[in-house]
Amino acid sequence: MEAFLDTFFNGAVLARYAPSILQGVWVTVLLSVLIVVSGIVGGAALACLRAYRIRPLSALIVIYADMFRALPPLVLILLVFFGLPNLGILLSSSTVLYLILTLVLAAFAEEIVWAGITAVPKGQWEASRSTGLGFTQTLIWVILPQAVRLVIPPLTNRAIAITKMTALGMVIGVPDILGQATTAQSFSANASPLMLAAIAYVLLFLPLVIFSRWLETRFAAPGV
Amino acid sequence: MTQAAQEAVAPPTLVVRGLRKSFGSEEVLQGIDLTVARRELVFVLGPSGSGKSTMLRCCNRLEEPDAGEITLEGDPVTGPKVDVNQLRRRMGMVFQAFNLYPHLSALSNVTLALRKVRGLPRPEAEAMGLTALDRVGLKAKAASYPAHLSGGQQQRVAIARALALEPSVMLFDEPTSALDPELVGDVLAVMQDMKAQGMTMLVVSHEMKFARDAADRVIFMDAGRIVEQGTPEQIFETPHHERTQTFLARFSGRG
Amino acid sequence: MEAILTQFFNVEIMVKALPLVLQGLGITLLICVVVIPLGLVGGLLAALAAVSRNRAVRWSAIALVDLFRAVPPLVLLIFIYAGLPFAGLSLSPFAAVAIGFFLNNSAYFAEIFRAGLLSVHKGQAEAARSTGLTQNQTLIHVVLPQATRNVLPDLMSNVVEVIKLTSLASVVSLGEMLHAAGLVRSLTYNASPLVLAAGIYLAMLWPLVRLISRFERRIAS
Numbered sequence: 001m002e003a004f005l006d007t008f009f010n011g012a013v014l015a016r017y018a019p020s021i022l023q024g025v026w027v028t029v030l031l032s033v034l035i036v037v038s039g040i041v042g043g044a045a046l047a048c049l050r051a052y053r054i055r056p057l058s059a060l061i062v063i064y065a066d067m068f069r070a071l072p073p074l075v076l077i078l079l080v081f082f083g084l085p086n087l088g089i090l091l092s093s094s095t096v097l098y099l100i101l102t103l104v105l106a107a108f109a110e111e112i113v114w115a116g117i118t119a120v121p122k123g124q125w126e127a128s129r130s131t132g133l134g135f136t137q138t139l140i141w142v143i144l145p146q147a148v149r150l151v152i153p154p155l156t157n158r159a160i161a162i163t164k165m166t167a168l169g170m171v172i173g174v175p176d177i178l179g180q181a182t183t184a185q186s187f188s189a190n191a192s193p194l195m196l197a198a199i200a201y202v203l204l205f206l207p208l209v210i211f212s213r214w215l216e217t218r219f220a221a222p223g224v
Numbered sequence: 225m226t227q228a229a230q231e232a233v234a235p236p237t238l239v240v241r242g243l244r245k246s247f248g249s250e251e252v253l254q255g256i257d258l259t260v261a262r263r264e265l266v267f268v269l270g271p272s273g274s275g276k277s278t279m280l281r282c283c284n285r286l287e288e289p290d291a292g293e294i295t296l297e298g299d300p301v302t303g304p305k306v307d308v309n310q311l312r313r314r315m316g317m318v319f320q321a322f323n324l325y326p327h328l329s330a331l332s333n334v335t336l337a338l339r340k341v342r343g344l345p346r347p348e349a350e351a352m353g354l355t356a357l358d359r360v361g362l363k364a365k366a367a368s369y370p371a372h373l374s375g376g377q378q379q380r381v382a383i384a385r386a387l388a389l390e391p392s393v394m395l396f397d398e399p400t401s402a403l404d405p406e407l408v409g410d411v412l413a414v415m416q417d418m419k420a421q422g423m424t425m426l427v428v429s430h431e432m433k434f435a436r437d438a439a440d441r442v443i444f445m446d447a448g449r450i451v452e453q454g455t456p457e458q459i460f461e462t463p464h465h466e467r468t469q470t471f472l473a474r475f476s477g478r479g
Numbered sequence: 480m481e482a483i484l485t486q487f488f489n490v491e492i493m494v495k496a497l498p499l500v501l502q503g504l505g506i507t508l509l510i511c512v513v514v515i516p517l518g519l520v521g522g523l524l525a526a527l528a529a530v531s532r533n534r535a536v537r538w539s540a541i542a543l544v545d546l547f548r549a550v551p552p553l554v555l556l557i558f559i560y561a562g563l564p565f566a567g568l569s570l571s572p573f574a575a576v577a578i579g580f581f582l583n584n585s586a587y588f589a590e591i592f593r594a595g596l597l598s599v600h601k602g603q604a605e606a607a608r609s610t611g612l613t614q615n616q617t618l619i620h621v622v623l624p625q626a627t628r629n630v631l632p633d634l635m636s637n638v639v640e641v642i643k644l645t646s647l648a649s650v651v652s653l654g655e656m657l658h659a660a661g662l663v664r665s666l667t668y669n670a671s672p673l674v675l676a677a678g679i680y681l682a683m684l685w686p687l688v689r690l691i692s693r694f695e696r697r698i699a700s
Contacts, residue, residue: 007565066692070639070684072646075657075677083670086486115695126286127323127382131337131389132313141336145327161640167551171650178554182561191562198554205549213545216594 013192017184021196024180028204031098031176032163039102040159043109044148050114051139061110068107074168076100081172097169105162112155116147153219156212164205177201235298236261237393237424238283243292245278252278254448256292260393265425267435267456270445271471276428279445280395283426284315297392313341316386320398322378324370330357330381331366334388342389356388357381360414376407380414387418394418396427432475436460444468489671496663496672503659504679510573510645510655514580515638521581522588527618529593540589547586553647555579560651572653576645584641591633595626632694639687643680656680 046065050058068076081096091099120143128138148155170179181197236259243256252275260266268276281287283294285301285308294301301311325333334353338344344352357363360380370378379399386394396415400408412434419425419438429435435442435456442459444452444467452465463469528540547555560575570578599622607617627634649658660676 004566008562066685066688067681070643070681070688071677072643072657072680074646074649075673075680078657078661078664079670079673079677082664083487083673086668086670087482111692121321121323123319123321123323124325127317127319127325127385128336129309130284130286130312130315130317130319131385132309132311132341133337134309137340141340142325146325149327164551167553168647170553170557178551178557182557185561189565191558191565194554194558194562198550198558201551201554202546202549205551206545209545209549 007191008195010188010190010192013184013188013190014196017180017188017193018196020180020184021177021193021200024175024177024197025200025204027094027174027179028166028176031094031101031166031169031174034098035101035105035163035166036159039105039162040109040155042102042106043111044113044144046106046110047113047117047147048139048144050110051117051143052135065107065110068104069111073100073104073162073165074171076104077168077172093169093172093174096172097166097174101162101165104165105159108158108162109155112151112158113147116149116151117143119150120146149219153212153216156208156215160205160208160212164201167201234262235295237264237297238426239293239295240279240283241293243279243282243294244290245275245282245287246290252448253282253289256448256450258443258450260424260426262424263422264440265419265427265438267439267442268426268428268445269430269435269442269459269471270451274445275448276445277397280317280397280426280428283395284312284317286317309341313337313389314392316383316389316391316394318379318383318386318394318396318399320401322370322375322382322402324378324382324385326370329367329369330362330373330384333370333381334385337385337389352388353384356384359387359417360384361410374407375403376410379403379411383411383414383418393424393426396425396429398428398430400429400431430475432460444471446471485669487670487674489669492663492667492669492671493675495667496660496675499659499663500656500672500675500679503654503656503676506648506653507642507645507655510576510580510648510653511642513577514584514645515641517577517581518584518588518641519634521585522590523592525585525589526592526596529589530596544586544589544593547582548590550583552579552583552644553650555583556647556651572648572651575651576648576653580641580644583644584637587637587640588634591630591637592626594633595630596622598629599625632691635687635694636691639684639691642684646680 046061050061077096077100080091080100081093084091084096124142124146125138128142129135133141166174166176167178169176170182173179177197177200181193184193185191238258238260240256240258243253243258244251245253252273256275256279258266258279268279270276278287282289283301289302292302296311296314299311300306324330325336328336331350331353334356335346335349338349338352339346342349354363354366357366360383362377362380362384365373365377365381370381373381383394383399399415400411403411408431412431415425415427415434416438427434427439439456441453442456443450444459444463444465446467452459452463452468459468460472463472525540525544528536529544531537531540556575556579559570559579560572563570603621603625604617607621608614612620645655646657648655649661652658656676656679657673660672663672664670
């Protein structure tokens with residue numbers, strides 16, 4: 001028991017590295033918020049563009065969404081992080097992580113919101129157009145609010161799954177929770193920093209997971 | 225000029241000439257000619273598949289006509305240069321399935337087009353919206369969402385949504401067909417009241433009693449053409465055409 | 480343009496990298512073959528526990544599922560691979576990957592199966608029991624087939640996620656495809672091996688992604 005505590009909850013190691021892991025928490029939170037906001041806004045915008053049914057544009061959007069849904073994010077992260085410098089483009093590891101995860105989330109969000117747009121009954125378009133609202137006005141004021149409401153549960157789940165991928169940043173040296181913890185672990189030769197990191201992730205994401213579970217039951221109720 | 229004289233020289237509210245529309249190889253409208261005068265209530269009758277709804281939907285171009293000419297108060301509805309959104313504002317439409325916006329309250333359903341199409345500021349739009357809801361007897365439900373309204377109430381809100389834009393003509397596409405029988409009366413009462421206030425109306429419906437009570441003219445359509453038209457008495461008591469007779473015979477004892 | 484071609488689409492380097500990358504692909508597929516069935520079985524068991532009538536069983540299953548959905552898979556993997564040895568428990572990279580992914584995948588598959596089980600109307604089980612089927616027979620022959628069919632797109636899309644997830648094994652030096660490609664990249668200072676790996680991932684997963692989209696649309700309509 002004592003050996004277990006010494007290995008995973010070593011007081012001295014925890015005290016020493018808690019501040020740097022706390023810094024990592026802020027990096028993770030900041031990156032997550034930025035990724036969620038820009039990814040969902042970007043995905044919804046692409047889904048709206050697709051609603052205009054301009055063939056070449058829709059095809060490009062579908063190809064983009066398919067590719068970023070099919071490729072493992074870690075492959076994209078390594079490709080951009082190690083590939084771009086060879087072209088003389090230098091991006092910080094945090095920027096690369098932000099860009100890639102935003103693009104990945106936007107790809108999923110586009111597909112999800114598009115499914116929502118197509119699920120809104122045709123009568124809603126007709127009713128709105130019959131009162132003189134234009135296509136774009138109808139899309140923004142009548143269709144999109146209903147579409148987003150329909151897809152809030154899958155969108156939330158996807159957003160959580162992708163913000164958890166900020167941990168991948170550790171591979172390219174982003175000082176997020178996992179990055180700080182692995183550094184601390186190799187200096188301290190002790191597993192406590194990893195345990196602290198795991199606890200930090202649980203504290204951050206468990207409420208979100210429970211929230212998404214609540215959303216699912218709420219939005220599954222009929223008439224909403 | 226007196227009001228009567230003004231009305232005499234003003235063009236009819238809605239004029240349809242030679243309207244044709246096909247879906248694939250099937251021609252559902254085979255040349256429709258129809259005039260709706262100001263303050264007139266024209267009631268359109270016919271078996272399902274006769275093209276009634278398509279004709280109505282062509283009037284505000286929810287369906288694009290293949291051929292023919294439509295004018296609203298003398299202004300062209302068809303043609304490439306027409307601002308279809310401005311015209312639709314002047315033609316209210318009521319749907320069989322209500323099509324209320326589920327994410328908006330009754331009042332917001334009514335005010336959306338006032339704000340976004342007519343560009344009214346919110347307080348003004350809401351004042352007009354409340355007046356419109358009052359006309360259909362639902363001012364008290366202004367804050368309710370569609371999911372919390374009965375079918376009849378939803379349809380009356382949908383009527384208010386169209387009325388609030390102060391249209392020149394109201395198009396009704398089987399407004400009571402999706403309602404439980406006990407809820408039909410309230411909607412018809414609202415329509416009768418609109419007629420009494422002088423609204424011009426084109427109504428596709430199967431409510432024969434309403435046609436007898438409120439219609440100025442009844443049109444019988446079959447297979448994409450207008451077969452027969454006249455006053456309710458003429459059509460219901462002494463129909464000339466054989467197809468009108470068979471259709472009405474099937475409906476006798478109902479409505 | 481020239482630079483992009485030589486840095487990212489260098490055929491010569493790709494050809495050199497191909498044998499190693501294909502060897503990595505073999506390990507990627509091996510991981511999939513081990514981890515996907517494990518996750519499906521674990522997920523199904525957890526889901527059955529999560530809809531159990533016994534409140535203690537139900538809530539502990541849901542708590543475990545939520546816990547493993549909250550921890551990023553890479554954190555779990557590194558904890559198992561680099562943390563447990565300090566407690567005297569050293570695992571091979573493959574065992575660490577298998578255990579880590581089993582815990583992570585089971586949680587996600589459990590959530591999907593649970594939704595599927597809840598989507599089957601209660602009358603179905605009642606009807607089956609009324610004909611004399613036992614509880615287990617009812618589950619296997621009546622409830623599970625319907626539950627699985629109702630969530631098939633979600634199951635497939637999670638399988639895609641698992642295949643993508645195998646790339647994380649590269650972090651613990653398991654020589655799967657991304658690890659192999661990364662190795663050649665670090666030797667040649669050229670990103671083409673990574674592009675090659677990306678191409679192989681695309682070839683494997685794009686058809687699946689398309690299929691899922693089509694599936695989802697058909698179920699929605």
